[in-house]
Amino acid sequence: MGASMVRPEGRLLVLGGFACEKGARAENQDFTGIYTATELERTHHGMIAAVADGVSGARGGRIAAELAVRALIEGFYHQPDTIGVPAAAHRVMAPYNRWLAAMGRSETMAHAATTFTAFVLKGRKGHVLHVGDTRAWHFRDGRLTLLTQDHTLSHPDQRHILYRAIGIEDRLRLDHHEVPLAVHDRLLLTSDGVHATLSARRLEKLLAVRNSGDADARAIVEAALSAGSQDNASAIVLDVVSLPAVGHDSVAGDVGRLPILDPPSQGESVDGFRLDQLLSDGRYTRLFRATDTATGKTVVVKFPKPALLSEQGARLAFTREILVGSRVTSPFVGEVIAVPQERQTRLYGVQPYYGGQTLEDRLQSHMSLADGLAIAIKLTRAVAALHRLDVIHRDIKPENVILLPDGGLKLIDLGVARLPRVDEFEAKEIPGTPSYLAPEMFNGNLGDEATDLFALGVTLWRIFTRSYPYGEVEAFSRPRFRKLEAPSKLRAELPAWLDVTMMRAVAVDPDERFGDAVELLRALEGGAAVERVDMRYVPLIERDPVRFWQIVSAGLFIALIAAIALR
Structure with missing residues (x-):
């Protein structure tokens, strides 16, 4: 030994x-x-x-x-x-x-x-x-x-x-x-x-x-x-x-040695990564689709914005993303690509480039109930994989879900995840998107499994109804958590079991939500199997009976006029 x-x-x-x-x-x-x-x-x-x-x-x-x-x-x-x-x-x-x-x-x-x-x-x-x-x-x-x-x-x-x-x-x-x-x-x-x-x-x-x-x-x-x-x-x-360097805790030590510089621009090269296209220029980070000239692979490179994000916040965010992405083994969670220490000269993160579109973009066009259920089930599996490792995502929303061309799904943006033993962000940098924040987070809760399930529930509402259960919330404002109406009021074809599932997922009281992501997953998979929603076409007379009879009446009226004209 x-x-x-x-x-x-x-x-x-x-x-x-x-x-x-x-x-x-x-x-x-x-x-x-x-x-x-x-x-x-x-x-x-x-x-x-x-x-x-x-x-x-x-x-x-x-x-x-x-x-x-x-x-x-x-x-x-x-x-x-x-x-x-x-x-x-x-x-x-x-x-x-x-x-x-x-x-x-x-x-x-x-x-x-x-x-x-x-x-x-x-x-x-x-x-x-x-x-x-x-x-x-x-x-x-x-x-x-x-x-x-x-x-x-x-x-x-x-x-x-x-x-x-x-x-x-x-x-x-x-x-x-x-x-x-x-x-x-x-x-x-x-x-x-x-x-x-x-x-x-x-x-x-x-x-x-x-x-x-x-x-x-x-x-x-x-x-x-x-x-x-x-x-x-x-x-x-x-x-x-x-011993490792001061401040080192596995990945954190490697991140801690890297300087934080102003983000580059499209067309530049950093450590052999050619920045081909600007994908996102957010509040705290800038993302590029890039080519790794060492391997020829297409990747995504993310850079912090030091002018808006504190040095501690930047290092925490990149430590989290690298740590979670390299530890979680799930086909539904985004990965990271390790950059050798001798190659990396500044703070940034590298991820695989996933073709396809975000769930937010997909929601701009009609989505069938079957397609929505398939996405909901995969996304819930991603959340369950994180929770098994005591990782809280804290920013689940359609913009952070990539739908792959082959039908797969990746939950991304792990930089704001909450992990045991990792320092917390400063108060002004606590992550989350207001419309997806659980009520308790407005009272100081920094994020747990129940708040993730609430955000996942709001995402389900977006998938199936295109709306927010409690209305869209502007930044720096506090929502009114009013009494919910059944989501089938917004989309008549939703089955009763899905009504109940979606309302429970966004309950104001965390004790009334699902116990964990696995319980929600069972509800989605079990309900879909019983209803066989993915195999059944819902006719217009069931989805919108008023519109059906309007069309029928219009057709009969046209037929009557045609008959009179022919006589």
């Missing part, structure tokens, strides 16, 4: 070592693990070191400890990195905790449980995950700091009794702490067979020797056993060799 040999400058590089001995015990119920990860994994998720100590006297204590460490290492890297370290770890460890708690009630693994403490190192931060009485420590400038609190009873005679550990309770309660990292920091994990015998001062002196991680971990364990430890003894020592 040695560290990978990578170029250290501007990257996270940590070297580690461990020692784990049974000592005076008949068997070793401790388990340690270090996973330095590939460079890509370290960038997206970080590296992991963990120690677990199976509860003494329980059957399967060693099994419980080993599976806890392996569960985190093997499951953590399959979680989306957009949800953050604590949430990703909890998604992995909570099911394991429930399984172990259930097994602890069986005869084969009676009372099985384990303590657990781990470091996840990502960017310039160390994340501590902890439950039980194993410990995490931070050593810097000759001083050792304890980062965790033992979950044992406070009475001197009962300090060996755990009240929290993996497998003790059905619900996992995992402490989480963050510690900023610096080059030359040392991080230490110990089982109680070490720190119950060696004082913090003694550990401090042993870490100050600064031999290799393996050598110092071995020295710590041997010192604990020599001092009379009667328990298993384990230690992990991590040395921080290099």
